[in-house]
């Protein structure tokens with residue numbers, strides 16, 4: 001009998017559990033390396049050569065190069081790790097959220113100033129399915 | 135004898151630290167965030183704490199994915215602010231009460247809380263932001279007015295420890311402190327939260343009603359509050375809202391009978407609902423009079 005992953009029906013959400021931690025291990029280890037300045041410099045000088053040091057999958061590597069923030073999470077990345085890659089690019093947490101939601105930075109900031117995203121209609125996957133939201 | 139007299143619940147949003155470090159706390163965006171901590175700073179000063187026992191989480195800064203301890207107790211002599219990717223915060227190094235930390239480590243393990251012992255550790259915004267909001271601006275050449283024992287809780291890789299486990303850990307910390315001979319006033323901080331989701335398409339979730347009931351029940355109904363299942367935090371308070379389990383450690387370390395001294399709630403700071411509460415043990419209040 002498997003574990004009950006009751007959190008899988010929350011829409012627009014990746015709960016970073018041990019399975020995702022396993023899938024994303026090398027990707028996340030790459031991301032955290034960027035918190036040190038000499039590593040940021042080496043990555044900036046030659047992204048490809050720096051990425052060669054990490055045993056991530058071809059898909060993960062491409063998502064890093066493309067800065068595909070949602071795909072990084074889909075492939076086992078965790079936000080606290082991917083935010084190190086964002087910080088390297090001069091993108092802060094709020095800007096990153098603006099990009100991941102697809103709203104854009106300004107609209108997202110305005111939503112937060114107006115009190116944030118309401119839980120109404122955002123608790124269960126079927127609520128998003130009914131709205132046609134992906 | 136050492137004693138725990140009060141508890142502080144407090145968000146630890148990194149942008150709050152950035153706002154203080156760059157001197158923009160009086161801007162209209164930040165002013166309402168910091169206003170709610172003015173009374174807290176006065177209270178903190180009057181409290182004359184010798185030691186803060188500070189429960190927080192590392193945000194994949196010091197702990198990478200190689201090793202993920204559920205509970206890790208800081209036993210090193212001091213803890214320097216870490217570089218989180220934009221340079222270390224310009225705040226003082228945190229000094230430990232090392233003898234008390236060792237005593238707590240010893241006591242917790244015999245009390246069946248199998249914690250990890252950290253003899254070297256840097257600390258990220260999870261620890262330094264609560265220090266800054268409660269003690270005010272301090273530069274790297276200043277000193278924090280008290281010693282700090284950090285307790286890191288894994289809330290990044292699911293599952294975090296249950297609220298029940300955290301509450302009972304608080305009780306065990308209380309027993310440990312009570313059995314330490316030196317005369318010390320200890321204040322416990324539980325940090326993180328409140329509702330927020332930093333990731334993926336639902337980022338930006340805020341649930342004021344949920345946060346409010348959490349703050350209300352923390353004083354009057356802590357045991358049943360600590361039974362809240364993880365799915366409720368994730369669904370109702372956002373995927374990163376599960377950080378609030380750390381507040382139960384603080385509450386567990388206090389008496390059953392506490393009085394709410396101060397509360398502050400504001401949306402937003404960056405992606406997050408800022409929540410803050412100060413609780414005092416009622417019997418320690420009488421002792422003061």
Ligand SMILES: [Fe+2]
Pocket residue numbers: 146191193260326327377
């Ligand atoms: Fe946090």
